[in-house]
Each structure stands twice: as C-alpha cells, then as structure tokens.
Amino acid sequence: MFSNDANNFRNTNISTLLQAAWQNLTTSVILLNQNLIVIYANESAKELFALGEKRFIGQEFSALFSHHTIDLARITSHTLQQGIDCHQHRADVVFIDSRHAKIALSSRSITDENQTLILLECRRLDEEIKHDLASHQMHQHNAARTLIRGLAHEIKNPLGGIRGAAQLLQYETYQNERDECTNLIIEQTDRLTELVDRLLGPNQLLKKTACNIHQTLESVMKLSMLENHNHIKLIKDYDPSIPDIIVDEGKIQQVVLNIVRNAQQAIINNEANKDTKTGSIRIKTRIRHQMRIHNKSMKNALQIQISDTGPGIDQNIIETIFFPMVTNKEGGSGLGLSIAQTLIDQHNGYIDCESWPGHTEFNIYLPLNL
Numbered sequence: 001m002f003s004n005d006a007n008n009f010r011n012t013n014i015s016t017l018l019q020a021a022w023q024n025l026t027t028s029v030i031l032l033n034q035n036l037i038v039i040y041a042n043e044s045a046k047e048l049f050a051l052g053e054k055r056f057i058g059q060e061f062s063a064l065f066s067h068h069t070i071d072l073a074r075i076t077s078h079t080l081q082q083g084i085d086c087h088q089h090r091a092d093v094v095f096i097d098s099r100h101a102k103i104a105l106s107s108r109s110i111t112d113e114n115q116t117l118i119l120l121e122c123r124r125l126d127e128e129i130k131h132d133l134a135s136h137q138m139h140q141h142n143a144a145r146t147l148i149r150g151l152a153h154e155i156k157n158p159l160g161g162i163r164g165a166a167q168l169l170q171y172e173t174y175q176n177e178r179d180e181c182t183n184l185i186i187e188q189t190d191r192l193t194e195l196v197d198r199l200l201g202p203n204q205l206l207k208k209t210a211c212n213i214h215q216t217l218e219s220v221m222k223l224s225m226l227e228n229h230n231h232i233k234l235i236k237d238y239d240p241s242i243p244d245i246i247v248d249e250g251k252i253q254q255v256v257l258n259i260v261r262n263a264q265q266a267i268i269n270n271e272a273n274k275d276t277k278t279g280s281i282r283i284k285t286r287i288r289h290q291m292r293i294h295n296k297s298m299k300n301a302l303q304i305q306i307s308d309t310g311p312g313i314d315q316n317i318i319e320t321i322f323f324p325m326v327t328n329k330e331g332g333s334g335l336g337l338s339i340a341q342t343l344i345d346q347h348n349g350y351i352d353c354e355s356w357p358g359h360t361e362f363n364i365y366l367p368l369n370l
Helices: 002-011 014-023 043-049 072-082 126-171 175-200 213-226 249-268 336-346
Strands: 028-032 038-041 065-068 086-095 100-112 115-124 209-211 233-237 245-247 280-293 296-308 350-356 359-367
Touching: 028 043, 038 043, 043 115, 072 086, 072 100, 072 115, 100 126, 126 175, 209 213, 213 233, 213 249, 213 280, 213 296, 245 249, 249 280, 249 296, 249 336, 249 359, 336 350
Parallel strands: 233 280
Antiparallel strands: 028 038, 028 115, 065 086, 086 100, 100 115, 209 245, 280 296, 296 359, 350 359
16 A cells, blocks of 8 residues: 555656645745845745735845844855854844734755855744733733732731730730730741741842852752652762852752752652652753853853652643742742742853653753853
8 A cells, every 4th residue: 555655656746746845834935045035935925925926036035024123134144155044033024015023034055056045934923922922921920829829828827926916915914924925926027027038039149159060969969868768869960071160159059959859859749659759860960052041141051950750840830930939839938949040040040940740850050151
C-alpha cells in the first residue's frame, strides 16, 4: 500500500507540489531582492497586506506600509550583507489601507543563480497578544484575590487577640494581669509589623563580595541534609570552570535554600510516593551566553538550576507563584518565592519556573563578568 503511494509521489511533479505547499502556508512569506523590492509573495502575504499580485510584486517593501517600526537597516546589514538571520518581535505596522497590526518578522538570506535574496516570514500577533493579555489579567485577578484572602486571614487572628486583650485590660485591677494583657497586645502588634515588613520585601543593602558559587551551594546542601529525614537524594551537577561571581552570598544562599526546602516538602507530601517518600533534587550550574529574558540582557550569565521529581506545581497557580501570599503548601505564607524574586532582582538577575507532573525546575540567572 505504502509503496504505491511512494511511486505516485515520485511520478508527481515535485516542483508543482512544493509551489502548492509554499502558497498554502499560513505564514506570510515574501522574497526581496537586494534593493528590498518584492519579487514573490505567497497567498497568506497577500491576505495580510490586502494586496493583489499586481499591486504587491515589484513594490519596494517599505512602500507597503503607511508607517512601520521594522528595522530594515538591520535586515540589510545583518541578513543581506552578513548572512545572519534577524528576528523582530511585535513590530508596529500600519498598512496602506490604514489597518494597524503588530507582527513578528524573521529574515534569512538565500542564494539563487548567484544572487542573494531575502526571505521574510511575517506573522500577525494581534490575536495572540489579546489572548495573552486576557490570560495575564485573569492570573493577576486571581493572584489579587488570593493575596487579599491571605492578608485577611493573617491579619484577622492578631487583631482578634489585640481586641480581646484590650477588653480584658478594661476590667483587670491586678497589675500582673494588666501586664499580661499588655504583653499580649505588644506581641500581636509585633506579629502584624513583621507581616507588613515581609510583604514589603527585604530592604537591606546588598553586601556584594567575590565568592565561589559552588561553596555557597555546598552550604545549602549541608543545611538541607540536616532536615533530610526522608533520605531524599541530593544531586550535584556543577560546571567547575565557573569563576567567582560578585554577589551577596547570604542572599543567594537564602534564595536557593528556600527553593530546595520547598522541593523537599513537595516530595515528602507527594501522594504518589506516600509509602516510600523517595525522590531527588538536582542542583546544576552552567554558563549561558547572550541571555535576553524579558527586559533583562546579560552578555554572560551564571545559571543555577534547581529541579526536583516532586508532583509538580498546580497549573492554576504556576503563573502567579512569585506573587505574595500565593502558595499550595499547607501552612505556607506564600512569601518565600516573592522574597526570592526580589533578592534576584536586586542582583539584576532573573528567576523563572517550569513545572509539569513529576518535574519542577527553577532557573536563576545572574550576571557574570568574564
């Protein structure tokens, strides 16, 4: 059966099939010559620009817009002259029929009959952006509700104690009992103050020094082993070539220790291995080059990855785990990861998380001077 299909395919005009496939791509494909003149456009490109063949082919690329923020000079210098692929995300464009859009644009050089051409791939992002924005707003809304509920719970108990002590204080005549009520009020007020301070995040100045990151991680390992009553395996995967890094060693240790302890607790509480409590946590270090994550750019970066074989993080909170008061740990305050993010931000670094059933990993990126 398959051999007949293969024979039929061989007997078909390959060029015709490729042309049909090219034309029916959902991605807009445009070919430009060295003068940035359009010499080919597939059907998706014509639909995107709302132009027919005659009005499209032979036009200078920039003339297809009333306005655009596409870096054509970069395409010329990198793609055309050096053969380097270029990618531009969320470029603003206004087509000649006044439609506004955001597009993603990729350029690559190809050679045909001793001439260099530019292959452009364009994709409209408006619907994706709207979907992402709606999703982000929903996550923010849910995080805000969780924050408010958590705050209400944390504040209600101390306030109840303060009110009760104040009521008793009205009727107590003996000094020792009055002192007891006063101490209770002070204790609960201090508890509220501590909560507010933790919500505001760490405000101490960093004490940066040159340190061997692996010595810092070894300290974390030793502290983790002290509480490792369930014999969770701790695995080291270090890159010994990493040089000393300028950081506040205590703060970085605090961040990594918090993540490792969370992983230990997740493995212990995992219903899938209640009987054995088995699991492993891996700490890996690597050097990454030309890192750009969101608004942070690092020529060289130290990556610290902490991964575990726990049950994974609830997908309902995965995108808000760095928000204060967000937690799926029983009895947790939900402030540990929020503080961790603040500390990494203070180092001009970045922290992210990926999780699926049976695997969770946190990646910490810190600028590295090489």
